[in-house]
Amino acid sequence: MAPVPADASDERRAQRRLGQELLDEVAADLAALPGSSRRRMFGCEGLFTAGRVVAFVDGDGALVVKLPPDRASDLVAEGTATRVRMGRSPAREWVAVPRAGAADELRPLWAELVRASYDHVSSGAPRPS
Template sequence: MADPGTPSRDTPSHAAAEARLHVVAGAFADRPGVVLPASGGRHFGTATLRVHGRIAAFTPGDHLVVKLPAARVAALVASGEGLPFPDGRPPMREWVAVVSDDPGVWSDVLDEALMYVGG
């Protein structure tokens, strides 16, 4: 039986989220140190966006999950724009699942995550 805190990767919604990550991440291809999901390895069974070898974003289920400063994560969760990650377990303070599936929103939070993780 699957762990209830582990998102399913065998669903159309996960496939759509991963495809969206590939498309939106392409806008960041020219940033130094960025490795696009199509070019890099997989982590947690899904594509990842990395900068300088560190994961900035991935799609473990049907949401984009990004690494941001803890205060920004708390603000996104408080506003309802984000969900604690992972679901069903103690949340990781610098990781948040983005509620929206709008590519513009994803682009904005990916930009933030790349700046934060890439320093």
């Protein structure tokens, strides 16, 4: 395997840092909600409710959220998100939304999706069979 050029890994770290900063801003609005907490995962701060993952930033700076399957499918179909792979298969409820564009443009979408993920995860909705 060829090594990753230093400038590419620097860019990836910068994208992840910018994604984390945006998630931090968005998650601040949810800090007072019941069960909401933050903790370190995959080298960044993730958002949790009642110990369950709500949202985090992946290695490329994309927002990763858990949504109802229909909403996740809609985001993928419109090209806003991609399915997250869990093992060999794409997850039905987990999607990644790239950090493409200025933070001011992304903030409303990320805020909406993080809140939707919080609502979905905290509802304790049973997993689809």
